[in-house]
Amino acid sequence: MNTVDRILLVEDDPRLAEMLTEYLTQAGFRVTHAPTGGVAMERIAAAEIDAVILDLMLPDMDGLDVCRKLRTTSDVPVLMLTARGDAIDRIVGLEIGADDYLPKPFEPRELLARLRAILRRRVDPRPPDAPRGAATPASDEFLRFGRLEVDPAAHAARLDGVPCELTAYQFDLLLVLAKHAGRVLSRDALMDLLKGEPLEAFDRSIDVHMSRIRAAVEDDPKKPRRIITVRGAGYLFAKVQD
Numbered sequence: 001m002n003t004v005d006r007i008l009l010v011e012d013d014p015r016l017a018e019m020l021t022e023y024l025t026q027a028g029f030r031v032t033h034a035p036t037g038g039v040a041m042e043r044i045a046a047a048e049i050d051a052v053i054l055d056l057m058l059p060d061m062d063g064l065d066v067c068r069k070l071r072t073t074s075d076v077p078v079l080m081l082t083a084r085g086d087a088i089d090r091i092v093g094l095e096i097g098a099d100d101y102l103p104k105p106f107e108p109r110e111l112l113a114r115l116r117a118i119l120r121r122r123v124d125p126r127p128p129d130a131p132r133g134a135a136t137p138a139s140d141e142f143l144r145f146g147r148l149e150v151d152p153a154a155h156a157a158r159l160d161g162v163p164c165e166l167t168a169y170q171f172d173l174l175l176v177l178a179k180h181a182g183r184v185l186s187r188d189a190l191m192d193l194l195k196g197e198p199l200e201a202f203d204r205s206i207d208v209h210m211s212r213i214r215a216a217v218e219d220d221p222k223k224p225r226r227i228i229t230v231r232g233a234g235y236l237f238a239k240v241q242d
């Protein structure tokens with residue numbers, strides 16, 4: 001039986017909230033609206049949510065604070081909406097655990113595409129040059145690289161047995177890299193493996209996620225030995241690690 005994804009829309013603009021609720025409902029989602037950060041936290045505590053669309057400009061509290069509090073208890077995917085012009089807000093949002101962002105004004109179709117992308121939790125393990133429909137290896141194979149363990153079944157990574165603090169999206173990035181250890185993956189290849197289709201507006205937010213992953217799995221994130229940047233080409237996950 002197909003399940004309906006439950007979306008929490010945190011937006012204080014009633015007209016925009018009504019329009020998005022109607023649009024997403026027609027797209028097959030079950031949408032709950034929260035006009036403030038306080039109401040959003042109550043709704044998250046009271047019911048299971050599959051994804052959060054979070055406006056940063058809320059009347060009672062900063063959306064970044066909502067995201068920060070949410071990340072202390074949940075790894076539910078978060079799509080930020082921001083009308084702020086300063087890129088630092090988007091970067092901070094990604095650093096504290098948001099999965100993607102969308103600047104206002106935006107096209108509803110782009111919001112829908114981004115929402116579906118962050119909901120697509122299952123990693124496509126095919127090599128980036130494999131044809132569509134190619135056979136794939138088992139996705140729950142436990143991976144070990146020295147002191148680092150990547151456990152797809154538990155959706156968790158551990159360094160020296162200690163769980164690494166990663167969002168679901170960041171874990172998926174790490175898993176894609178680990179499954180292709182020793183190969184350089186471009187941003188386009190990573191997007192294709194994660195989402196099954198390219199998303200042009202994905203920007204360079206992937207670089208921010210990589211920084212967070214390094215902070216979790218590297219002994220010295222400023223001198224990474226596990227996730228290497230290959231200038232002009234992409235990222236490489238080292239096969240041999242301490």
